[in-house]
Structure formats: structure tokens, C-alpha cells
Amino acid sequence: MYNPIWQNFGHIQSLKTYLEIEELEMQSIIAFSSDATLKFKEPFETAHVIKVNKLKNVIKKYVDIVLSEAELKDINVSLEQLSFTDKKQKRRVKTAHLKSVKSKQSGQKPDRPNQPKVDFKLNKSVSEKIESVVELNPSIRTVSQVGSLGYCPRCTRELVERKGKFGEFVGCSAFPKCRYTLKKEA
Template structure:
């Protein structure tokens, strides 16, 4: 103990050591939280653009909406106006992005590295269905928009029919293009009042809802991964999930595929990007 105190006393006389330690710790924290930080930054960039649309556009961000299965879905951004509703899903990705409307997975290519991620059009379809269920409006004029906020280059060969896919730089121009009126002013007011009740949850209730949402996502991930057959170290899909499903067999931290691994205490599910990503979850019987 005395030696430790002497060493600590020596560090006090060298403040630069504290700076180095702080920077190292900061680096570790950033690496651990990088996916969440990048995602939050991307959504902040989008929200900043949306706030400049004008008073006739009502913006709602980071909403948890109940679905028809007793769970919750998380929506990045909603834009409500007399021109309808835009349900916006953000992806803060870099590199070349390949994918089509019907593919279950899209591909991100950065130099020689390729990563799969769940088709965001399918993901946003689930958000729209939950919104219609929550508002009790089957014919709600809701449009799907996927926006990539990083320095991504979209390499899609065919146009999309059920969703608009674009980069952040093209978002504002697209949203302000001439459109027909689809909702009356009183309908817009009713929808906004409903959504404001979701946005104004107190901290305790929001924490509870978020916990339920994450629990549902993890449960779906487990059910999906365990329903796939294993070939070597690769998990191959057996059953095609519905369009409402979230990314079921991708790591929630880095979007790499989840695979079945063998450990000292039995089988478990882990990220294929190990050791860069150490995400794991228990294998259910």
C-alpha cells in the first residue's frame, strides 16, 4: 500500500500522465460505444436538417410506438404535414452500399471488407405498420424514406418502388418537392397530438418502454439465430422472416452476422467479428 501511495504521489507531479490516461480511457470508451455514438450523430444530423423544413412540417424523433404484438418499435424520425407522413430510417454508414428492394440483406463495401446489414426498407415497413396500428388508420398516407448520413455511395442498379433511398445531402430537396395534399388540417392536428403524447413520456416510463423494446429485439434475434442451420462457422437462413422483422441475425453493435460458437461452458451465440466485437448472448435450449 505504501508503494502504491508513493507511486501515486509521483504521478501528481507529472500532470501529463493524467492526460495520457484520460485519452486512453476515452479511446476505450469510444471503441466500446462507437456504433451507438455514430448512430446518434447520424440522427442528430438528420434532425438538424428537418428542423429547417418550415412550420407546416411537424417533426418527431426517437419515438417508441406500440405494435400489434404487445411490443414496441423504435422510429428514428416522423414528419407530419398536410402532404402525408414520412417515416424516416437513418443509417450512418460509409463505403459503397449495394442492395435491392427484394433482397433480405444489403452489403456495405469498404475496400476489401464486406459487411451485411438487414434491408432497411423491410425494417421501415415494420415501423409504418406499427404506426398505422397505433393511430388506428389502415389507409394512413405514410411514405418510407431511408437516408444514409455517412459518406456512403449508393450503388443500387434498380429504382425502388416502395421506399425512397437517398443520402443526407439530397434529403431536404426531396422532402420539399411539390406534393399533393393528403391530409386535412384537423387530421394533422389529431395525429400530432397523439404523437406528442408518445414524445412527452417521463423518464421512468420512457426507460420502461425502451427496456421492453430491447427485450423484444433480443428475443427475436435469439429465435431467428436458433432457427437457422449451421454450416461450419456460418449461419445460413432457413426461414424467411416477415418484412416487419428487425435485423434478426446481425450483431446489434456492429451489424456483422451472429454465429453459433462453442465455449468452455457450452454453446453460445456470438458476433462473427470477434475479437473486434465481443457481443454475445446465451443460447436457449
């Protein structure tokens, strides 16, 4: 299962880009079924991760009106253009999307510094995306923050410095897909 906070972040960014409303503040809410076991102790800063029975209470916290009825209607019209009635077309789009996501997750060679870096749908540079990941997980320090650590010998992604329960170590930035680690020399 992919990290739902990161997935939702990507969906929100795509939605803002599609609707051309970058400045609109959107709330990330991830609701799991009532049968799910949530193992985190402290609340997340960038998203609401809750069980579905708490969804109504979380939504009620946001009472400020930020969009007019006309703006909501325009958004609905724009989003309706994305819906497919043809099942074959819907299946083709879904297959292409999954293929795109899987190709990003596979061990492709990382971009070298002299090559342009472009994200596949969000029109954000790779460095901005990495900053958003670091914001979600402050225990990750990127290569630019600690100097060049090189590339993973297994999947060729960049190596990053991490902190674990046994101390600091160097690991693959593609974790959990790639679990390469190297003990940090003291």
C-alpha cells in the same frame, strides 16, 4: 445493422395501426448522412433511400394534400401521448423494445403449421410479413412457393430457395443472422 427498409416498413405499419389509419398511403424515406457510401445501382421500389442532402427534393415531390389541418392536429395530439418526459420511463420502454427485437432475431424455434402465427406489434400474420419481405427481394422464394424445404439445422428457422451469383441454393430465412446454405442439387 438491420435492414433500414424493413425497419422503416415496420415503423410505418405500427404508426398506421396506432393512428388507426390503415388506408393512408405513407412514403418510406430513409436518409443517410452525406458521408455514407450507398452501393446500390438501381432505385428501390418500396422506399426512397437517399443521402440527407436530397431529402428536401424528395419531400417536394409529394405535393398532394391528403390530410386536413384538423387531421394533422389530431395526429400530433395522438403522437404527443407517446412521448416521455421521465427519463427512467423512456429508458425502460427503449430497453423493452430492444429486448423484443433481439428476441425475434435470436434463433427461436419456428412456428409449426398447426400453431397460430402472430406478429409482435403489427397485428399482421407471419405469412403477410413474409410476402412483404419477398416483395422487397423477389429473388427469395418462400417454402410455400417451392414446397417444404425443412428447417435450418443451426437456428431452426425455415429454409428458403435463393438465387446467387453462382446459381440457385437453399439458405436460412434468418439471413444475415444465420448464414447456413446448402448447395441445390441439379
